[in-house]
Amino acid sequence: xxxxxxxxxxxxxxxxxxxxxLCAQDMNHEYMYWYRQDPxxxxxxxxxxxxxxxxxxxxxxxxxxxxxxxxxNFLLGLESAAPSxxxxxxxxxxxxxxxxxxxxxxxxxxxLTVV
Amino acid sequence: xxxxxxxQAVILREGEDAVINCSSSKALYSVHWYRQKxxxxxxxxxxxxxxxxxxxxxxxxxxxxxxxxxxxxYLTASQLSYSGTYFCGTxxxxxxxxxxxxxxxxxx
Numbered sequence: 001x002x003x004x005x006x007x008x009x010x011x012x013x014x015x016x017x018x019x020x021x022l023c024a025q026d027m028n029h030e031y032m033y034w035y036r037q038d039p040x041x042x043x044x045x046x047x048x049x050x051x052x053x054x055x056x057x058x059x060x061x062x063x064x065x066x067x068x069x070x071x072x073n074f075l076l077g078l079e080s081a082a083p084s085x086x087x088x089x090x091x092x093x094x095x096x097x098x099x100x101x102x103x104x105x106x107x108x109x110x111x112l113t114v115v
Numbered sequence: 116x117x118x119x120x121x122x123q124a125v126i127l128r129e130g131e132d133a134v135i136n137c138s139s140s141k142a143l144y145s146v147h148w149y150r151q152k153x154x155x156x157x158x159x160x161x162x163x164x165x166x167x168x169x170x171x172x173x174x175x176x177x178x179x180x181x182x183x184x185x186x187x188x189y190l191t192a193s194q195l196s197y198s199g200t201y202f203c204g205t206x207x208x209x210x211x212x213x214x215x216x217x218x219x220x221x222x223x
Contacts, residue, residue, distance in 0.1 A: 040123075040215075040216075042120075042202060042213050042214055042215040043213040045210055045211070045212060045213075048210050056210070058210060059116065059117070059212065090157070092211075094211075102162075103147070103159035103162065104147070104149075104159065104211065105159075106156035108155070108156050109156055
């Protein structure tokens with residue numbers, strides 16, 4: 001049982017380059033989330049999705065776009081990477097709305113460095 | 116908007132107790148607690164629901180004060196395996212916001 005899988009695990013980008021992070025879950029969860037984690041700031045919500053074909057902005061959405069064309073996949077895109085986007089990115093999924101009384105499952109993270 | 120946790124960091128000796136607090140400026144309907152080991156993904160510990168009782172997980176328990184919009188995580192007789200960063204999570208409309216995190220280090 002794979003759970004939540006993120007690819008790639010590591011990536012180095014040059015300023016201005018673009019890339020897409022892929023998150024895949026095999027638990028048939030409706031809700032999926034992208035977070036970034038920076039030292040001293042905890043996990044901050046970038047974008048989230050409440051079902052296939054839907055996306056919404058979180059706390060820090062600027063510079064990122066997302067898509068959820070298939071229920072099991074949630075893609076995070078950086079169109080023009082900036083050094084400020086150097087971070088560790090986590091994807092999560094859950095069955096419940098806003099999580100409620102259900103737990104969230106996290107991927108192993110993607111460490112992105114923008115030089 | 117992000118819940119504030121205190122302390123930011125704590126160092127303990129094995130067997131000592133610790134309390135981690137989570138405070139929100141918004142009304143809370145539920146609180147989740149997660150632990151993250153270094154270099155790993157956060158792992159779920161427990162959920163506290165509004166009106167629910169105090170929860171426990173091994174020697175880790177938590178409380179939820181809805182009126183004060185606060186939750187506390189209690190680690191009793193800490194073990195080396197408790198080391199990590201602890202996050203509270205609070206529920207918003209369809210989205211979930213994490214606290215600022217508390218780094219906990221347990222020494223032998």
